[in-house]
Amino acid sequence: MSRHAARYLDRALPWLVPVVVLIAWQAVVELGWVSSRTMPAPTAVGAAAWELARSGQLFDSLAVSTRRAALGFLFGGSAGLALGLIVGLSYWGERLLDSTIQMVRNIPHLAMIPLVILWFGIDETAKVFLVAIGTAFPIYLNTFHGIRNIDRNLMEMARSYGLSGTALFREVILPGAMPSILVGVRYSLGLMWLTLIVAETIAASDGIGYLAMNARQFLQTDVVVVTILLYALLGKLADEAARFLERRWLSWHPAYRKSEVMA
Amino acid sequence: MTRVTFPYRGTRRQSNVVAPETSSTGVRLGLRGLDKRFGATHVLDAIDLAITPGQFVAIVGRSGCGKSTLLRLVAGLETATDGEIRVDDQPAARHAADTRLMFQDARLLPWKRVVDNVGIGLRGRWQDRAREVLHDVGLADKADAWPAQLSGGQQQRVALARALIHRPRLLLLDEPLGALDALTRLEMQSLIEALWQHHGFTVLLVTHDVPEAVQLADRVVVLEQGGVGLDLAVDLPRPREAATPAVSAVEGRVLDRVLGRSDVPTSTTASATRSRTASAR
Numbered sequence: 001m002s003r004h005a006a007r008y009l010d011r012a013l014p015w016l017v018p019v020v021v022l023i024a025w026q027a028v029v030e031l032g033w034v035s036s037r038t039m040p041a042p043t044a045v046g047a048a049a050w051e052l053a054r055s056g057q058l059f060d061s062l063a064v065s066t067r068r069a070a071l072g073f074l075f076g077g078s079a080g081l082a083l084g085l086i087v088g089l090s091y092w093g094e095r096l097l098d099s100t101i102q103m104v105r106n107i108p109h110l111a112m113i114p115l116v117i118l119w120f121g122i123d124e125t126a127k128v129f130l131v132a133i134g135t136a137f138p139i140y141l142n143t144f145h146g147i148r149n150i151d152r153n154l155m156e157m158a159r160s161y162g163l164s165g166t167a168l169f170r171e172v173i174l175p176g177a178m179p180s181i182l183v184g185v186r187y188s189l190g191l192m193w194l195t196l197i198v199a200e201t202i203a204a205s206d207g208i209g210y211l212a213m214n215a216r217q218f219l220q221t222d223v224v225v226v227t228i229l230l231y232a233l234l235g236k237l238a239d240e241a242a243r244f245l246e247r248r249w250l251s252w253h254p255a256y257r258k259s260e261v262m263a
Numbered sequence: 264m265t266r267v268t269f270p271y272r273g274t275r276r277q278s279n280v281v282a283p284e285t286s287s288t289g290v291r292l293g294l295r296g297l298d299k300r301f302g303a304t305h306v307l308d309a310i311d312l313a314i315t316p317g318q319f320v321a322i323v324g325r326s327g328c329g330k331s332t333l334l335r336l337v338a339g340l341e342t343a344t345d346g347e348i349r350v351d352d353q354p355a356a357r358h359a360a361d362t363r364l365m366f367q368d369a370r371l372l373p374w375k376r377v378v379d380n381v382g383i384g385l386r387g388r389w390q391d392r393a394r395e396v397l398h399d400v401g402l403a404d405k406a407d408a409w410p411a412q413l414s415g416g417q418q419q420r421v422a423l424a425r426a427l428i429h430r431p432r433l434l435l436l437d438e439p440l441g442a443l444d445a446l447t448r449l450e451m452q453s454l455i456e457a458l459w460q461h462h463g464f465t466v467l468l469v470t471h472d473v474p475e476a477v478q479l480a481d482r483v484v485v486l487e488q489g490g491v492g493l494d495l496a497v498d499l500p501r502p503r504e505a506a507t508p509a510v511s512a513v514e515g516r517v518l519d520r521v522l523g524r525s526d527v528p529t530s531t532t533a534s535a536t537r538s539r540t541a542s543a544r
Contacts, residue, residue, distance in 0.1 A: 154372060156340065252411070254411045
């Protein structure tokens with residue numbers, strides 16, 4: 001019985017601080033210490049979210065933003081992975097491409113927003129392009145790094161057992177680089193939302209960022225807070241997706257294995 | 264710690280014999296004027312060595328004497344500066360598939376389960392055979408474990424199984440037991456001896472452990488300054504008990520040579536030593 005109680009307490013403990021903060025926040029607004037225009041109470045934010053959901057605006061914006069993020073990540077991530085593989089696997093690839101990529105990488109991709117707007121206007125392409133640029137480099141760097149750090153001894157062993165070409169790539173190089181590649185994926189997923197937030201806030205006619213900027217003009221602080229929470233939720237979801245991949249593809253790795261008894 | 268099993272002490276399993284019987288016998292290995300230089304360093308200087316089929320040869324020497332390089336040359340991982348390596352009187356490259364090397368570290372792919380590590384480089388239906396060789400090295404129950412879940416000794420046994428599944432005719436062992444604790448090491452020595460007696464492959468064992476060399480080998484070769492310092496036939500009955508007078512006498516002679524304590528003639532046989540110690544008793 002007491003062990004049961006202890007386990008529940010253990011599970012509930014991480015939630016204690018957020019719950020206390022929420023209660024305090026509500027109290028502070030109810031007591032009139034903080035204006036609801038500065039910071040609406042949790043109940044007001046909840047009501048705004050409900051209203052947005054009921055009108056369908058919430059899901060429309062969510063769908064638009066998620067599509068942009070996913071497309072940008074797909075293009076950027078593929079490009080980063082492909083370049084990382086080429087530069088990591090071939091001597092000439094590295095000689096020819098790496099320093100160029102390193103130079104381009106040093107341009108903060110958000111600095112390109114004015115140029116991107118000149119090129120593409122404020123339609124979908126501009127946002128997808130920005131997200132793609134933002135997500136390509138972390139995956140490129142980590143793929144390259146992962147391939148270069150594969151244990152030379154394992155490669156020698158695999159070659160002495162007759163592996164070469166695609167078999168060597170599939171059985172040794174790719175799985176060996178995978179932990180590093182997934183670090184890049186996780187980092188890219190963070191940058192994906194960050195880039196999209198900025199792009200949508202500056203220039204958009206729909207999506208979550210547009211919802212936020214529109215609400216700002218009408219002083220709907222509660223809606224602004226809802227959009228911020230939405231971004232937080234989406235970021236968390238992306239991170240969970242990356243962790244899922246890590247658990248699935250790196251189950252051999254002691255650091256990613258969940259509570260399996262060591263023999 | 265699991266007990267070492269000696270699967271071949273009793274009846275021999277005939278079920279999955281794929282390769283013809285002749286391929287399980289060892290190769291004849293000949294090194295002629297083998298020379299290896301790394302820049303200005305002369306690692307191996309005109310080594311001549313003739314090893315008969317099925318012979319268990321241990322190569323000992325101080326670190327840096329070139330013994331690992333010798334093994335890597337035979338394995339085809341390095342190319343000789345001069346001289347040649349003949350396997351069954353043919354160029355060694357033609358017998359690459361008959362030759363397997365066990366490294367100092369197990370070198371298992373951490374992202375493959377044990378059974379898949381054993382089957383690396385194989386095509387077709389090898390799974391049953393892989394479980395069989397895992398059984399032979401006493402790890403049948405670990406087939407589906409990850410390498411990281413095994414102890415160092417178990418990992419080396421998987422590496423041994425990985426070599427054995429190819430039915431090698433020449434097994435090259437590069438200090439495979441160097442990193443193991445003393446007890447695991449004794450177990451592995453017995454296992455390697457039992458498997459060698461069963462399969463009859465030729466073995467080239469590089470080690471800096473003189474007792475290990477004398478325990479296992481038909482012949483102990485001491486390398487020094489890039490050349491053969493001593494080539495000693497160990498004519499003692501098996502299984503050899505450690506620390507018996509005959510074994511100790513051979514160990515003493517090898518150690519003397521390795522440490523440069525006396526001038527032993529470079530080619531000799533240890534059976535004379537055995538009769539000497541026997542009469543002394």
